[in-house]
Amino acid sequence: MTDYFATLSEFRALLKAQPDPDPQALAAAADHNMQLTKPPAALGQLEDLALWYRSWRAGPLTAIAAPQVIVFAGNHGVAARGVSAFPAEVTAQMVMNFEHGGAAINQIAGSVGAMLDVVSIDLDRPTDDFTQGPAMSEADFLTALKQGWDAVNPSADLLVVGEMGIANTTAAAALACAMLGGEAADWTGRGTGVDDAGLTLKTKVVAEGVVLHQGQGDGMETLRRLGGREIAAMAAAIARARHLRIPVILDGFICSAAALALVKTQDGALDHTVAGHLSAEGAHDKLLQALGKKPLLSLGLRLGEASGGALAIGILKAALACHAGMATFAQAGVTDA
Numbered sequence: 001m002t003d004y005f006a007t008l009s010e011f012r013a014l015l016k017a018q019p020d021p022d023p024q025a026l027a028a029a030a031d032h033n034m035q036l037t038k039p040p041a042a043l044g045q046l047e048d049l050a051l052w053y054r055s056w057r058a059g060p061l062t063a064i065a066a067p068q069v070i071v072f073a074g075n076h077g078v079a080a081r082g083v084s085a086f087p088a089e090v091t092a093q094m095v096m097n098f099e100h101g102g103a104a105i106n107q108i109a110g111s112v113g114a115m116l117d118v119v120s121i122d123l124d125r126p127t128d129d130f131t132q133g134p135a136m137s138e139a140d141f142l143t144a145l146k147q148g149w150d151a152v153n154p155s156a157d158l159l160v161v162g163e164m165g166i167a168n169t170t171a172a173a174a175l176a177c178a179m180l181g182g183e184a185a186d187w188t189g190r191g192t193g194v195d196d197a198g199l200t201l202k203t204k205v206v207a208e209g210v211v212l213h214q215g216q217g218d219g220m221e222t223l224r225r226l227g228g229r230e231i232a233a234m235a236a237a238i239a240r241a242r243h244l245r246i247p248v249i250l251d252g253f254i255c256s257a258a259a260l261a262l263v264k265t266q267d268g269a270l271d272h273t274v275a276g277h278l279s280a281e282g283a284h285d286k287l288l289q290a291l292g293k294k295p296l297l298s299l300g301l302r303l304g305e306a307s308g309g310a311l312a313i314g315i316l317k318a319a320l321a322c323h324a325g326m327a328t329f330a331q332a333g334v335t336d337a
């Protein structure tokens, strides 16, 4: 199996040839789970998570030791339409903040013991305004996909991807609307906190983009037309993780829109992912329903930066710590039912 791509059709071919979960590892994990010192299913979803995780990472029973968080940053031409409560320069300023350890994601990643990588993609060159034409040329789109693919650390044992890009809730709403249908208003939320007039304008901009680009191709083509560099990179990183059998926790609304583009291109492309949290951004619940994912956490976050996904690393770590570290009934001398 080839593990790189020089063209978009090679990227699509890679998506088609992705590995599946290991049924033997899953059966062994289920058997082990039954022997642990607790009533059956008493750890609820933690047990499902452990079994799912082990089905992707066959091999010795171990705790999660090397989670990776990647924040991709990109700028959006559509920001010039006034769709964000903040100016576009904040994207680059926040990248500096990530590098100096001052953002929310620095603290959250640190608190769950994850390494944090920040990848800026052509911040000086915003994408084109998607209400005028495709956001990215094929060459720019391919470059962003490669940045995402390359950013995944092959020795990570869990991945969370997130983003920074002023105006990217507009791009994410347009992606969801184009791929899932409905009205622009169904998918457009307040992002960084636009007021009512801002929300009306933002909804109009989303509708214009969807009218221009809807039905022009598969998920990848929609991503090129309505997405952004950081959104494309997130999609490619999620795909690379599958290639490396690294389970992925999805973050909020924007990350979910990137994920949607993958699964609209290739059925099953998100089987190695779970939803970390439910974002307070308007349409995230509907988007997660479309992905068939139930969020692990619901804490009212509406930040992005991989923050909600990174918080859920703690849940997955605990699930695997129980699965790998608990004694069996036989080992502990506890009487089984």
Ligand SMILES: Cc1cc2ncn([C@H]3O[C@H](COP(=O)(O)O)[C@@H](O)[C@H]3O)c2cc1C
Pocket (backbone or CB within 6 Å): 083, 084, 085, 086, 090, 094, 163, 164, 165, 166, 167, 168, 169, 170, 190, 191, 192, 193, 194, 303, 304, 305
């Ligand atoms: C200081 C600051 C830090 C952030 N961290 C993430 N975002 C989030 O807000 C942006 C999306 O919202 P919109 O579409 O309304 O621009 C993205 O950059 C996202 O990551 C931030 C936004 C700001 C202002």
Ligand SMILES: O=C(O)c1cccnc1
Pocket (backbone or CB within 6 Å): 169, 191, 192, 251, 252, 253, 254, 255, 279, 280, 281, 284, 301, 302, 303, 304, 305
């Ligand atoms: O859920 C998200 O990803 C989100 C919501 C609001 C602003 N930025 C990101």
